[in-house]
Amino acid sequence: GGGDSGSSTPAAGSGGGGGKVFKIGLVTDIGGLDDKSFNHLAFVGIQRAKSQLGIDFKVLESHQESEYVPNLQTLAAQHYDLVIAVGFLMDGAIKQVAKAFPDVNFAIIDDAPSPALPNVQGLLFKEQESGYLAGYLGALESKSGTISTVGGQKIPPVDHYIAGFQAGAEAANPQVKTLNDYSNSFTDTAKCKQLALNQISQGSDVVFQVAGGCGLGALSAAKEKNVWGIGVDADQAYLGDYILTSAIKKVDVAVFDTIKQIVDGTFKGGIVTTFDATKGATGLGAINSAVPQSDIQKLDDQASQLKSGAITPPDTVS
Amino acid sequence: MRDRATAWLTAKSPAVLLPVGTTLLAFVIGGLVVALTGHNPGSAYRAIFNGTGLNYLLPWTSSEDKDFAALNLQQTLIITTPLMLTALAVALPYRCGMFNIGGQGQYVAGIVAAIVVGSHGAGLSKPVHLTLALAAAALAGAAWGGIAGAMKATVGAHEVISTIMLNWIAIYGAQYLFELNGPLQGPLPDVPQSDEITSSAKLPAVWGVLQPLHAGIFLALAALVVYYVLINRTVFGYEVRAVGYNADAAGYGGIPVARSYVATLAIGGAFAGLAGACDVLGWEFHIVTNDIAVSQIGFIGIAVALLGRNSAIGIALAALLFGGLQVGTSARALDPTVFPPQLAGNLAVIIQGLIILFIGAQLLLVYAWRARRRRGAEPPPVPRVDPTAA
Amino acid sequence: MTALDRIPRGARGVAILGIVVGLVGLELALPPLQVQAAAVPVVLGLAAAACAIWALTREERKLGIWALLVAVVATAFAIWVQGKSDTSTSLVVNSGLFAATLVYATPLAYGALGGIFCERAGVVNIGLEGMMLTGAFFGIWGTVWSGHWAIGLVVAMLAGALVALVHAVFSIHLRADQIVTGTAINFLAVGVTGYAFIDIYGSNGTPPSIDSVPSITLPGIESIPGIGGVFGSLNLMIWVVFVLLVVTHLLLFRTPIGLRIRSVGEHPRAADTVGIPVYRIRYACVMLSGVLAALGGAYLSVGFVGSFGQNMTVGRGFIALAAVIFGKWRPYGAFGACLLFGFASGLADRLQSVAGVSPNLLATLPYVLTLIALVGLVGRSRPPAADGQPYVKG
């Protein structure tokens, strides 16, 4: 067994393609579907594509690194119309599999395969834009003049956020002091909380978490100490009214759009699509109602400058 | 005739029937749990079994299923390979009365060394380069294990603590080496990843494409043979076992006890280091920092060794069981209508846990057995270790 | 009889003197004194080292190594601190560091106390990790379900006891290899808590606001500088662990039941021959160990962060196990090991912002320090003689 294509009954197709039901595969990295981050959002995107575009999908969660290649390979061998790899960790794996299956279309999130492959589309995000706006708002709302970030690990998507955050903060208040620590873990919530507590004791009154599930600990510190917390990736405003805003990365939009390209027949390999403010894929989530209107206007101004390209935040942490 | 058959059964029962029986029992009870969560255990097990790829060996597997089975069997064996080696890293010190929890750290040390050697020296011929990379990994693992051994031999530091600490030091240390701006970060400036292994240092593929089974499996099997011979057929092994059973008597017999501690932990570490080399030279070809902390190969090796009762054959079978479980319960193999993808991973872990639990309790059946025959059913004694070894 | 006569004589005294001198050197460099001359710690460090070596050559090994360690570490630290500005020093060494030490040490201490009970009764518990994780999840689950943290803790304890019961049945009655069973417990805990977590709470995780364990504020102490920052306001569960620590010590070493527990772990047959129910005691201790470890996990989830995340204990159970051995199966010793580890973790956190060293490299600090302490201070530790051995009656 195992050769059967996964999902339940295809919904009535609304997209084009004369009734063909497209098969889309998704392979997560070892963070798993419940990473409260991109794997989860990718899953959201593919579910939306199913209900709106009538596609059929299968998700393969990877529990260890050695599963990347066989998972991608399995879906490719079953002639899926698009196979999406979630996360830069699959960079090596997708290169191998895409070469072996030139007729299958692939996409990979957070990675720009180099050299480019004709059947792979890279999907990158300008996390630094979201980080920039979060940092800008954070610096505006900070009373102490010190704001901080808790990163999970020093890896590109995390550092993009942090670099943008620091730049945005400085743009709002050149005197601002930014603190940054890494927990070296995406699961150790207690450690994230301890780092945030330490930052708060050093005066930080806005804590931005960039550590997935672990970051919930950092936000918990913000809640406990009555300072602002800023969520990451998805909109985390539901956590409570101590959430200032969330730095958003709409992986679900990217996944949905890419699937739509397949359905519409416009998918192209060999390119990198960058999801940024202009695409509405980066930016902020709900902004706390306590933020004064004047600040929101300043923020909107920054956002439009980001869109226009007048501001290009850095993407590496010094 | 019948008498001889009965006699054979009586003699062999503990060794043959018990593991088989308890494995069955483990699956039955695991199945009950699956049923409790509202799934059909029969189809779940069929899916897991087929997921291991072992159905490749069955004559009635259809040829289109065979391709998929082959892929899975290759993956099973790819995981079985390092598991056999990290299990040996536990087994050898165990025979010497020590509990090496440090397989993971020794494995990571092996990875680092294999990458350093395997990604340089592109001009070398394959046999030379490969041998150098493997040797470097073995040495690094040996050094990492040897530290714990030396600490035990000199100041009596308990190996359980020191190896736990050394694990984390190796893990964070390796993450440091390959992190962004780390000293050994590879050519991609914004990826926390090592250099690539050059083709001259890659283990040859033996079966499959893309991520094929590599020659590391022969290395691991050879290591099992080495272990068997070392333990059972050499003076060194004899001395190790003597120390493991009774260090006082060993010392009385003129056996250098402290040296045995260092040597077994170092050799064990070398096995674990080789496991790291197999992975990195066999199919990974580079390492990303995120993968380092996530890997569990060394820890699972502990269970493999104990389940295999520290014997070479037992380890081979237990490693296959674990490799099979890991691959068989992968999302590829499980029907999402039966196992929702969000839950599949955890259900797989539960089933693995149950199987370890019940196979570990072989004596469940010994119990029943002993009710009839008070003697003879004991499994072969193994030295007592862990916090026991002073 | 002068006061001089009362100072410990000989090598011991000199070693202690070395330790004191080394610490004085450090103290001078730290706030509020902050002597800025490198010569001061160097001279004092050399003096301390001299004392250490003098003691070492006179066969005072343990204290001598202590003194040497203090001399080297304190001097290095003092010199390093002098190069730093005022603020960066106080960023590292402040009452927050000691508060963090307690926070990091507490879950470990619960786990370690659990481990002590289990192993003192002769059952090795490598499943502490799984038991902690179980407590972490069910603590939250119970709190959410009932709306009260106290009930959450009770649920956590029950869950821990249940998991421990599995360990007990398999290792006591079925005589399975205790390490295999413990490993299985760890697997099961990851699977069961992960499964239930997703099944019950879905992708947003546990509810954002749960009833959490209160902190106890001591008004008098809070205002005292230094101490107030550490002990002024502490989570109730931290106070509880202090109490449990003392109770465990008394129970094990001052009561009849403690004597019986230890006898079962040392020589179960001897215990049996005087009529002590070996199996019953082992069951009780293993389950108690599950209860305590689960409390440690629940401290992480209900007590500290207020949420659950998959596998959120990340190896703390193993560190607790190491603390048990490090502390030679004694409560105070194990707690000392937990504090050492917690201190090093807190220190590593704080050094991130000032040291300019890779966070990964800093993350090794607690483990390196533990290793050094293990070599220098602890040495041989003798486990309960029957630890890990199933007892066969008759």
Added chain:
Amino acid sequence: MPDAPLLELRGITKRFGDLVANDGVDLEVAQGEVHALLGENGAGKSTLMNVLYGLTSPDAGEIRFDGKPLRLRSPRDAIDAGIGMVHQHFMLIPVMTVTENIVLAAEPREGPLLDYGKAHDIVRDLSDRYGLAVRPDERIESIGVAQQQRVEILKALYRSARLLVLDEPTAVLTPQETSELFTVIRSLREQGTSIIFITHKLNEVLEIADRITVLRRGKVMATVATTGTDERRLAELMVGRSVQRVEKGAAQPGEPLLSVRDLVVHDSRGLEAVRGASFDVRAGEIVGLAGVDGNGQSELVEAITGLVKPAAGTVVADGHDIGGHGARASFEAGVGHIPEDRQRRGLVLDFTLAENLNLRNVRRRPISRFGILDPRAIAERARRLLGEYDVRGGGPGTRARALSGGNQQKVVIAREMSGTQRILVASQPTRGLDVGAIEFVHKRLLAVRELGAAILLVSFELDEILALSDRILVMYEGRIVAEHGSDVSESVLGLEMMGGGSAAAV
């Protein structure tokens, strides 16, 4: 003798697999009687007592105590009924103190806490009342076996035992200690306590017992009154044949093979245990080293055999200086060693007999070549030695753990006396062995002496020392305090061992 027996065992049968350890055993013990139980190693004495103490349940049979049937589910029931037992292998917890061991499971309390003060008083009272001096605060691991024995007896008395089982209590005692024990037994008897007394020493049986039951292969051979029997008759009942004392010829000593000069050895706590011992052992002679346990004999032996480094002094064996060069060097120089504790040191109990027999020469040809073992050579040598030394109960592949004590000892002796060893250090070589086995060991020792070996015999049994030695050294507080020929009397030796006699003045 009172009419109703305190204890009646009827038809007790206990099987271990195919082995019948007790086969329909009947035994009666009267109130205030000392009843001796005799039998070879493995005859089933300990098993019977374990049944009586509730440690194992019999397959058949009935126990009546005080005229009523007694059902024993655990030792607790036996203790409650008033049965106390001092086990052959002491049931003491080494890391705990004397007091803790005595009060364990019946502790005096003060609120929830253990009342250590009261526990002390209890121990002191008991030890005064029965004349069993102990040091309440010492840890078991730091006191000698005689002390431990007293602790065991006190343990039983503290639980008000009316029937006390002593399983081989004298195996580890000096004559003085044995006679002290007998005083205690007599006073207990006078107070109405019944005693079952197990031993292999026939003279002791005759001295202390009222009646004697002999077991052979799990069956009762006979129960006889002490008056009207003698050693020879008992030995025959036990073994099923007549046993002779070994006779030795005159010694023909050659050159000194083992020379010890000014040896100083520290014990594990760093105290001086041997304080400058000097002596020679010559080829073809047996030198007996007499002394009370704990006077430095163990440390002396460990230094000679390379197990500990001497603090000062030299040990020369067959011309090689072996002081402090390790156990291997000592053996290579020709020193064989029968260690005092065969289970801790002498054997790897989980090794097979073949493996145990080759512990010493595993690095030599033909046992191994280039580090590779030769299983055939190993098994062959083992089979030869097992035959030669008449080891029963297993072949080369049997685990040492499965042998009886006597046979285990034979394995050790076979290993240490075979090959090219010219010097033998024998420490307590017959401890716990039955008469047949003792006879065998003694014959062997004399045989190698005839072949020109130098033997240092360390024993607490003066009988043994006197029967075998050509010269006798007395050790007291780490020093050799006296030297005698083989014609010295037991009482002189006894006095010197206690620090009395002429030597004390030196």
